[in-house]
Amino acid sequence: MRANKNGVISIMAILLITTGMFQIFLSSNSVKANIDTSKVALVQNSNIGQGFYSPNQRLYIPNKFSRTDTASFFKEIKQGAIDTWSKHNFLPSVTAAQAALESGWGTSELTGSANNLFGIKGKYNGQSVTYPTQEWVNGHYITINDEFRKYPSWSVSVEDHGNFFTDNSRYHNLLGLTDYKQVARLVQQDGYATDPSYADKLISIIEQYNLGNWDKEAQETKVNKGNLDELVMNGNTIHLRGWSISGLSNTQPYSYLFALDAKTGKELTRWKLHRIQRPDVQKVYPNVSNSLNSGFDETYTIPDSIKGHKVKFMVRYSSVADGNSGKVDYIFKNEVNLPANFNRVSINDFIQEGDTIHVRGWHLANYVEKMPYRYVFLIDKNTNAEYTRMKISNIKRPDVASVYPQYNNAVDSGFDIRFPVLKQMKNKDVYIIARYTSDPSGNGPNYINNYVQDKTIHIK
Structure with a gap:
């Protein structure tokens, strides 16, 4: 069931309803589920926005879906779901559970023909597909042909779904939350779905397929922490000891330490950084890539370029040898006044x-x-x-x-x-x-x- 941006509720008439049953998913693995169509409740909702829907019909899940197919489905959408956390602060586990629930693990005809995992109406970059759909208008059904967005990939469908939560302020109370049960219930409570068991179904999928691990992975990927344990000036040298971690360090093997002007943030100089082992950091962050090799203990000659400045320090992981791109930076709070040469x-x-x-x-x-x-x-x-x-x-x-x-x-x-x-x-x-x-x-x-x-x- 879907609502357009004017709040008109629709049921996709992908297949003919016959004798109290209709075929939910069209594929070589099509599954039939019993639905008493006489008991489907339709409620108009004009506040969803962006062509999203208010699914008042109970959502039926295939009970016997091969684990190989579900594994393939989740593998296909995983990166897009994790990216949704980075871009929108929406939990990947809930995104994945919604995609699975609403597309039948990617086997619906709409998903097959348009990569549309969430039944979003309208056009995407001018692309759409048309399906007959029943609309509840003035107390009775009418059948119309309506447009549904056609995406180039499932990950784009997931991204568009993520846009919805950041573009609609009613859902801002769940952005950034890390408890999937709380997020699932808020998704339902805030009006995304009126099915009273919608949140429970999402939670069930998350727990059955261990999707909470996606949340941990996404949060660890976003980890960017550090500490400057020691900052000592001795004559014309400066000693810096500390650590920094990044969830992306596996793809960023080069490290640099920067001296920045504390007022302007402008780079004054940089030094190549040699990482050392920090078992204490790994103990606190065991799931973050390279947390063991996150340390540094360096003594540098103080260049004239930083003398006469109030200086703060920044550490960088980079994917390129010169440290200028593919980077994640962490700025330490420590600052030091370096007098001008006298x-x-x-x-x-x-x-x-x-x-x-x-x-x-x-x-x-x-x-x-x-x-x-x-x-x-x-x-x-x-x-x-x-x-x-x-x-x-x-x-x-x-x-x-x-x-x-x-x-x-x-x-x-x-x-x-x-x-x-x-x-x-x-x-x-x-x-x-x-x-x-x-x-x-x-x-x-x-x-x-x-x-x-x-x-x-x-x-x-």
Whole structure:
């Protein structure tokens, strides 16, 4: 029984009614069910909308349908039903049960000729099929030919059925609910069906064929969770430890970690992420793909591109190696302020005193926690070649600390050293490089230089 959008109730006259019986399904597996047509109640319903129906006739199910056929039917509609959860938040189990109940597991003539699992009237992309149908008008039946939507596939029929629930506000109370019994009863209560046993029939099908497993699968596919367990800055490096899971990770083998501007959400930089095992996560999410290999524990050099920003972090599963498409993102709540680069030097004395060169001043930089060694270099002004270097012993500079209290190393930023005048320096102009470095001998790989080229002296 179907209602058009004006609420006129119809019974599809697919086959002739004979001697108290009519053949519900037309196929090589056609099944006959006894229906007392004199007891069929017809109720007009003008509120269904979108050409959907109000099935007041009791729905009869074939009792002896081979499990092979039902398995094939469910296999055919499964992905469409699961997609309905992703797009419309309508439970796949209820979608599947309705499709099975109303199409006779896909054996009705309407389903066979038009892929119409739900008896939806009208046209779909201009396509329809016409069947004779009886309409209850002014207290009696009239027979008319009416159009029913013709779909390119069953999954499109399922999708169109899902549209109904999101397009009609009366059903919004059941969207997103995960208890199939509650959803089935609300479908009936909200006016989709007036058959008093409609919900019970849906529930029976769901439980008989374990369709609740579809709901679990759909919900796990939508799972997108994570946590940033540790976020530690140490000098010019940042350490991040955490996990993220996605129900789609089986098809997305590439992982990236992004630093985003916390205000604009704009990508500042990205790092390739190497997944590690997290048995604790798998214990909580045992049914989510790759939950065991959901972890990460990475230390990265902080690039200049993210310094001076308030940063948040995002992890991504991607189906392509560059991480730019086929992706699922999860943004962590953690945020951190990364100060802009600071690197300042001041030279108080730079003079030749006989056979020595006296250099006194201070050098202060941030992101140097892993660079405990400090050096001053004497450099040829013309060739930029190094003449000599000297390791600095820190000298207290409370005056610098008072100006830059935000830097803990400011108080120890001073230096006061004397270089011997080398033979190759004589009659040359020299300038200074001040350096923080991780290398005891003053080389790399990690260092920060400040070139003091505006102050030079001529060596006599």
